Amino acid sequence: xxxxxxxRVIQLVVICFFISIVAFLxxxxxxxxxxxxxxxxxxxxxxxxxxxxxLGLDKSLPAQYWTWIGNVFHGNLGIxxxxxxxVSNAVGExxxxxxxxxxxxxxxxxxxxxxxxxxxxxRPNRLFDRIATTSTYALLAVPTFVVAVIxxxxxxxxxHIFPATGYNPLSQGIGPNLKSVLLPSISLAVGSVAIYxxxxxxxxxxxxxxxxxxxxxxxxxSTPYILLRHALRPSSFALLAGAGLSIGSLFTGxxxxxxxxxxxxxxxxxxxxxxxxxxxxxxxxxxxxxIAYVVINFGVDILFTFLDPRVRRA
Amino acid sequence: xxxAGIAADDVERIEDFESLQGMTxxxxxxxxxxxxxLGVVFWVSFAWVAVMVLxxxxxxxxxxxxxxxxxxxxxxxxPSVHHLLGTDELGxxxxxxxxxxxxxxxxxxxxxxxxxxxxxxxxxxxxxYTGGWIDSVLNAGSLVVLAFPALLAILVIEAFWKPxxxxxxxxxFAVAGAPSLFRVIRATTLSFANREFxxxxxxxxxxxxxxxxxxxxxxxxxxxxxxxxxxxxxxxxLEGSLAFLGLSITLPTASLGNIINEGVQNNNLSLxxxxxxxxxIYIFLLLVALNLMADRLRSRFDVRAGNL
Numbered sequence: 001x002x003x004x005x006x007x008r009v010i011q012l013v014v015i016c017f018f019i020s021i022v023a024f025l026x027x028x029x030x031x032x033x034x035x036x037x038x039x040x041x042x043x044x045x046x047x048x049x050x051x052x053x054x055l056g057l058d059k060s061l062p063a064q065y066w067t068w069i070g071n072v073f074h075g076n077l078g079i080x081x082x083x084x085x086x087v088s089n090a091v092g093e094x095x096x097x098x099x100x101x102x103x104x105x106x107x108x109x110x111x112x113x114x115x116x117x118x119x120x121x122x123r124p125n126r127l128f129d130r131i132a133t134t135s136t137y138a139l140l141a142v143p144t145f146v147v148a149v150i151x152x153x154x155x156x157x158x159x160h161i162f163p164a165t166g167y168n169p170l171s172q173g174i175g176p177n178l179k180s181v182l183l184p185s186i187s188l189a190v191g192s193v194a195i196y197x198x199x200x201x202x203x204x205x206x207x208x209x210x211x212x213x214x215x216x217x218x219x220x221x222s223t224p225y226i227l228l229r230h231a232l233r234p235s236s237f238a239l240l241a242g243a244g245l246s247i248g249s250l251f252t253g254x255x256x257x258x259x260x261x262x263x264x265x266x267x268x269x270x271x272x273x274x275x276x277x278x279x280x281x282x283x284x285x286x287x288x289x290x291i292a293y294v295v296i297n298f299g300v301d302i303l304f305t306f307l308d309p310r311v312r313r314a
Numbered sequence: 315x316x317x318a319g320i321a322a323d324d325v326e327r328i329e330d331f332e333s334l335q336g337m338t339x340x341x342x343x344x345x346x347x348x349x350x351x352l353g354v355v356f357w358v359s360f361a362w363v364a365v366m367v368l369x370x371x372x373x374x375x376x377x378x379x380x381x382x383x384x385x386x387x388x389x390x391x392x393p394s395v396h397h398l399l400g401t402d403e404l405g406x407x408x409x410x411x412x413x414x415x416x417x418x419x420x421x422x423x424x425x426x427x428x429x430x431x432x433x434x435x436x437x438x439x440x441x442x443y444t445g446g447w448i449d450s451v452l453n454a455g456s457l458v459v460l461a462f463p464a465l466l467a468i469l470v471i472e473a474f475w476k477p478x479x480x481x482x483x484x485x486x487f488a489v490a491g492a493p494s495l496f497r498v499i500r501a502t503t504l505s506f507a508n509r510e511f512x513x514x515x516x517x518x519x520x521x522x523x524x525x526x527x528x529x530x531x532x533x534x535x536x537x538x539x540x541x542x543x544x545x546x547x548x549x550x551x552l553e554g555s556l557a558f559l560g561l562s563i564t565l566p567t568a569s570l571g572n573i574i575n576e577g578v579q580n581n582n583l584s585l586x587x588x589x590x591x592x593x594x595i596y597i598f599l600l601l602v603a604l605n606l607m608a609d610r611l612r613s614r615f616d617v618r619a620g621n622l
Contacts, residue, residue, distance in 0.1 A: 014454070026471065137605060137606070143555065146594040252465040270469065277473065282473060283470075289466055290466070
């Protein structure tokens with residue numbers, strides 16, 4: 001067990017190292033001179049050279065990387081050219097919004113998908129299953145931005161129940177906060193419902209054909225009890241793996257949703273930074289998102305070892 | 315596959331999932347009936363996609379209006395005889411904007427995935443068959459690329475690599491898509507690499523090149539194609555998201571995403587919801603068809619369901 005986790009940690013560290021290199025190079029190797037961004041096109045060559053020196057951009061790439069990664073470990077991702085706020089501060093303000101969106105939307109997705117999958121798997125290929133399975137196809141095919149647009153159209157524009165845009169931080173109370181993330185979260189949840197439903201249903205159908213389920217039935221246990229206590233856990237591996245792997249696409253979806261609903265999360269900030277060529281912000285946020293993504297996936301993998309002892313031995 | 319080695323099985327499932335973004339696991343019942351052919355669903359979806367592609371290819375010779383012509387006498391009108399789907403806030407014909415806009419989606423979708431398929435496929439075959447350090451290096455590389463959410467990476471690259479052109483977008487999408495295709499093709503190749511016919515070919519002295527191309531490739535193609543179709547769907551969604559964020563092809567060139575984007579700007583959603591609605595419906599139907607095609611192909615050719 002300890003060996004397995006140790007191996008995975010080493011893997012994680014190696015991947016994080018490569019991610020940091022990619023994030024570093026992403027900004028440094030691409031054409032475009034940051035001094036033009038900061039000083040504008042009309043400044044002197046001397047001022048440019050001076051600025052390059054100040055930013056440490058005149059050194060060799062490995063030396064720059066070394067300085068940069070050292071700062072990163074001290075939580076210093078640089079300072080935004082635009083707002084003069086530290087990048088770590090900006091990330092600290094923006095990241096919780098993405099997390100909240102992802103957590104709320106995933107909770108919604110599980111609440112809808114799990115019961116649907118359980119009922120559908122109970123009688124595969126019958127009416128309920130067919131309807132649910134076909135409609136998840138439809139859900140799978142709708143991109144987040146389309147769901148979001150239609151939701152805004154129906155709920156916020158036609159009937160004024162929810163505010164269409166804007167974000168209320170948690171400090172303004174749970175009610176207003178939830179109200180401002182509800183529509184964005186629903187937009188994100190729609191695709192996840194389809195994915196989770198399909199993963200759980202397929203595994204559930206297989207599990208329900210096992211001997212221990214027949215045994216449980218023979219003991220006279222009620223169907224809900226069998227579904228929840230006997231069948232759900234051994235059927236939930238693909239579901240969990242799926243949830244872990246969705247994280248990447250959820251960030252992507254969250255970006256789109258943040259723009260439409262004007263939530264100042266990572267996506268919103270990063271687009272603003274991109275438009276302003278505020279390259280340290282872009283780099284810092286890209287690094288944080290990518291690292292968060294691999295760390296969450298690592299967490300899911302470790303979770304597996306607790307759920308299923310067989311993974312450890314493999 | 316209830317009990318047989320959850321670990322190995324799950325790894326495959328996870329890889330499946332990665333690329334399929336939640337396509338169903340083929341259940342045994344389905345696989346048996348699927349032996350008989352691809353079925354009506356596949357061909358209907360295929361016909362639908364084919365018609366859409368044809369419309370996009372033939373857009374310039376079809377009797378439709380200029381997508382960028384602004385008719386100020388007909389602004390924001392609903393569907394009518396002159397404008398089948400109505401016009402937008404600048405009086406541009408929505409039908410022709412959508413058809414021209416779909417060109418961008420199709421070029422990026424098919425070209426980038428095609429490219430990713432060739433590159434990812436070649437490396438996948440090689441890594442799956444030869445194993446060793448080549449496999450380890452390529453595998454680690456693909457994981458690193460996959461660790462970046464594609465939209466994020468593309469956004470960042472775009473920011474520093476102006477101006478955004480169709481070619482650059484296609485290249486970036488290909489790079490983003492290649493690792494997933496690599497992983498699927500590698501996994502499929504692995505499942506064939508030590509089968510009897512491959513061992514037999516090797517025993518008879520066939521070269522590595524011959525084994526890769528003549529023995530393994532034909533067996534890998536079905537899985538790769540079904541997977542690539544999902545890739546096309548994903549690429550179309552990504553391009554749509556980019557365009558929706560205003561970061562794909564520059565205006566006034568129409569693309570499905572930027573039509574939707576224009577449809578939600580300036581209070582257009584309440585003034586004329588059709589601008590956002592039509593392209594949304596178009597994307598939806600296109601993606602349903604692509605997903606269905608991929609699903610049918612998969613259950614028809616799925617090796618695991620065939621109990622190999």
